[in-house]
Amino acid sequence: MPQKINIVCVTGTREKLQMAAMIASVGAAVGYDVTVFLSMNALQYFVKGFTEDAPSEGELGRLLSQEGVPPFKQLFQQAVELGDAKLLPCSMALDLMKITKAELDSEVGPPTGLTRFLSDAEDCQMFTF
Amino acid sequence: MSDCMIIDARDTYCPGPLMELITYMKQANVGDILELLSTDEGSGADVPEWVDKVGHEILSNEKIDGVWHIKIRKAK
Numbered sequence: 001m002p003q004k005i006n007i008v009c010v011t012g013t014r015e016k017l018q019m020a021a022m023i024a025s026v027g028a029a030v031g032y033d034v035t036v037f038l039s040m041n042a043l044q045y046f047v048k049g050f051t052e053d054a055p056s057e058g059e060l061g062r063l064l065s066q067e068g069v070p071p072f073k074q075l076f077q078q079a080v081e082l083g084d085a086k087l088l089p090c091s092m093a094l095d096l097m098k099i100t101k102a103e104l105d106s107e108v109g110p111p112t113g114l115t116r117f118l119s120d121a122e123d124c125q126m127f128t129f
Numbered sequence: 130m131s132d133c134m135i136i137d138a139r140d141t142y143c144p145g146p147l148m149e150l151i152t153y154m155k156q157a158n159v160g161d162i163l164e165l166l167s168t169d170e171g172s173g174a175d176v177p178e179w180v181d182k183v184g185h186e187i188l189s190n191e192k193i194d195g196v197w198h199i200k201i202r203k204a205k
Contacts, residue, residue, distance in 0.1 A: 026144050029151050030182050070145045078148050082155065 004033045004124035006117075012041030014054040014061040014072070016129040021075035023127055028083020036076065037117050038108070039090030042129075043097070045073065046089065046105050080107045088112040133162045138169075139196060146172050147179055150201070154185070157203045162188065167197045176201075 005027045009020045020036065028034040044050055054072070056062050063069075079085035089104055091111040101111055136153050138146035146167035153163055165176060176199050177187050188200040 022144055025148055026179075029144075029147065030179060068141045068145065070141065070148065075144070075148070078152070082148070082151050 002031055002033045004035070004121075006121040006124055006126045007034070007036045008126065008128040009036060009038050009042035010040040011129055012044065012054055013057045014064055015057050017042060017045065017054050017072040018061075018064055018069075018075075020127070020129040021072035021079070024079040024085050025075040025083070028079040028085040031083070034079060034083060034085035035117075035120065036079075036085060036087045037090060037112065038087060039093045043089055043093045046087070046108050047097075047099065048103055048105055077107050088117065090114075133164050133200065136163055136165045138165060138167050140168055143169050143171050143175070145169070147176055150176065151179075154201075154203060159203055159205060161203045163201050163203070165197070165199045165201070167199070168195060169197075172197045172199065 005023070007020050007024055009017065024034050024036050038046060045054060076087060080087060087108045089101065089108055089111050091113045094100065094111050101108070134153065134157070136149055138149045141149070146165060146169050150163065150165045157163060167176070173190060173192060177190055180187050180201055185204045186202040188202055190197070190199045
């Protein structure tokens with residue numbers, strides 16, 4: 001059974017989303033079973049038609065906007081397409097935002113509650129951004 | 130596809146070159162040879178790490194004029 005990596009994305013800043021996306025894409029490419037739980041301010045970037053740039057926390061975030069840096073959305077998408085990663089939206093955040101799964105990008109999976117996520121995440125590596 | 134296929138990922142940052150390689154690797158046939166060109170410094174160590182981990186074969190790995198040339202044979 002492949003090893004599992006769980007990534008919790010809650011912060012909506014560029015550096016954190018980029019780092020989470022890098023771990024998700026490389027982890028999935030290496031063969032880890034990757035799950036990304038999207039909640040709080042990170043979830044809005046996965047709403048269809050949302051085009052606002054994620055704000056930088058500092059200089060590195062500004063450097064990330066230069067040409068040649070793969071955008072985090074593209075890396076998450078590659079994690080799903082090339083490595084079967086799962087992107088799971090937090091059901092509580094969807095409720096608060098008053099949106100449904102249909103309004104999220106197609107690569108995002110089924111709304112997931114914490115109980116389910118925690119039980120799936122037992123005994124595996126967990127990264128929080 | 131019998132010749133070596135060149136994947137030009139110069140001027141992209143980590144993990145761009147690796148992801149580009151994997152995209153083409155998925156479409157390639159077993160036995161095909163792919164050569165990745167990368168200016169990302171970490172590629173010289175990181176790409177062979179991935180190749181070993183997933184079980185393909187590194188044929189050569191050298192840096193020429195600031196560009197990593199990594200030749201890989203798809204093994205499975």
